[in-house]
Amino acid sequence: MASVSPTSFVKEVLPPVLTSSSPPPSIFDGTTRLYVAYRCPYAQRTWIARNYKGLQDKIKLVAIDLEDRPVWYKEKVYPENKVPSLEHNKEVKGESLDLVKYINTHFAGPSLLPDDPLKQEFAEELLAYSDSFVKAVYSSLRLKGEEVSADTIAAFDKLEEHLSKFEDGPFFLGQVFSLVDIAYAPFVERFQIFLSDLKNYDLTKGRPKQSSWIEELIKNEAYTATKQDPQELLYHAKKRWGVA
Numbered sequence: 001m002a003s004v005s006p007t008s009f010v011k012e013v014l015p016p017v018l019t020s021s022s023p024p025p026s027i028f029d030g031t032t033r034l035y036v037a038y039r040c041p042y043a044q045r046t047w048i049a050r051n052y053k054g055l056q057d058k059i060k061l062v063a064i065d066l067e068d069r070p071v072w073y074k075e076k077v078y079p080e081n082k083v084p085s086l087e088h089n090k091e092v093k094g095e096s097l098d099l100v101k102y103i104n105t106h107f108a109g110p111s112l113l114p115d116d117p118l119k120q121e122f123a124e125e126l127l128a129y130s131d132s133f134v135k136a137v138y139s140s141l142r143l144k145g146e147e148v149s150a151d152t153i154a155a156f157d158k159l160e161e162h163l164s165k166f167e168d169g170p171f172f173l174g175q176v177f178s179l180v181d182i183a184y185a186p187f188v189e190r191f192q193i194f195l196s197d198l199k200n201y202d203l204t205k206g207r208p209k210q211s212s213w214i215e216e217l218i219k220n221e222a223y224t225a226t227k228q229d230p231q232e233l234l235y236h237a238k239k240r241w242g243v244a
Helices: 043-050 073-076 096-106 118-140 150-162 179-199 207-219 230-241
Strands: 033-036 060-066 083-090 091-094
Touching: 033 043, 033 091, 043 096, 043 179, 083 096, 083 179, 091 096, 096 179, 118 150, 118 179, 150 207, 179 207
Parallel strands: 033 060
Antiparallel strands: 033 083, 083 091
């Protein structure tokens, strides 16, 4: 099986989280910066892409506290006031899937898309579906008790079907770890934690492709370097939803 992590992967000490009392970095000084929140799955997408392409020295991480955001972030960096955003060439861009594509095409490193046109077309289909997948699963997390919605079950069944499209590997596009895997990984990571605790539901049960996919993700240092403490993710999710 092909390696899922680049040989250039560099472990790093993560920068401290910036709050409303933190001064801004030297914005638009020529440094490329990726603004993230460590617990945000959308930001995690771009963080994984950066790591996988070995860009730790070329794209500096800036961590924002979403519960105590610096005023300067909205006023001087990204008026949308959300993460992720990318400061590059004295411009700031946003939206996680757009940024993953941008990082893939504008920076050196292993490609996050295969050359096969059929796989590229399938990739676009799966990226377009990702928002619907996330909404379908959250529909269960908002339900009281251990009920899991039919939409959630259907969403995971569809993911299993998508993972079965190509037989040459464990990822969505076969042997190649791609931006599609990056799009789904942060959310499946959280859904596995939340559904197990809140609904006593194992999303891998009866879904061998998903089980294998998750096992392969855990071998990928570019991804595992972005993973957060499961109990911390669960704590903040329960707090947000008002769940005891």
